[in-house]
Amino acid sequence: MKYKKNLFSILENIEKKNIEKHTINIKNLYLQKEKYVKQLVLLTDYKNEYLKKLKSKIELGICLYQWRNYNNFIFMLYFLIKDNEKKIKKYQSILEENLKKWSKNQIKLKTWNYLQKKHSKKVIKKNLLVEQMLADEFSQLKIFEKGSRYNV
Template sequence: MKKNITFSLLEKIQKTQLRKTILNIKILHDKRMHDTKQLQVLNNYEQEYIKKIYKEIVFGICVHKWIHYNDFIILLRKIIQDNEIFLKKNDNILKKSILNWFKHENKRKIWHILNIKNKKKILKSKKIQARILNDNDIQLKFLKKG
């Protein structure tokens, strides 16, 4: 009887860990989508800014303005690189979380299978005990008659 409780308890624990892992994966995926959009906005902003600076260079630009534009573009590229690195780290975390989910799912399946097998064994042993009791009752009846 304790084995049945143990297997079902382990299966429940694994299910809760699965739910937590799935929730974590959803959060990471949403965050990844947000970060990807943000990176795309930054890249678009950089392209627009470069076009704007190119137009001003064609018409003539003073040195101080050029230095400010250049500093801003360098800073923007650094921010974009940092976001790309951050996005790669999050991708790695997401991959690890998905692998973790697979592990938890496999463990849950194993506990579920063991739980089912254990329930079948318990049911079989209960049937055998019922047969033995029934046989004892029949033998007792025959002994009383005989």
């Protein structure tokens, strides 16, 4: 007997592929987010270090051009930090959306798997009933043949 795929097994396979795709996407997004978090920590450390240097230089006396250079660099770091924070929030929201899609696909997969099992049980019952009917017909035919031999 040839193996026939039914609709539920096809849908189950589709959901498995979707889950794999979302899993890979979630991993990539998480890695990107972690990269930006590390950059944020690094930029914050730089900003704090340069603020300490600026403070110590101001206490000792600083030239105007040095103060401008420190101030401009700290100002640039401030904007880079804000930009990094925005990117982290963006990746976090995208990550949450993908996790929701992934969980929906998991639910669909379980549903299709359940329906596939239920369908296969019905097919097995149907096949057993057909086999039982054929066996009953065969036994009735044998009994009928035996009875017809004696009547002749």
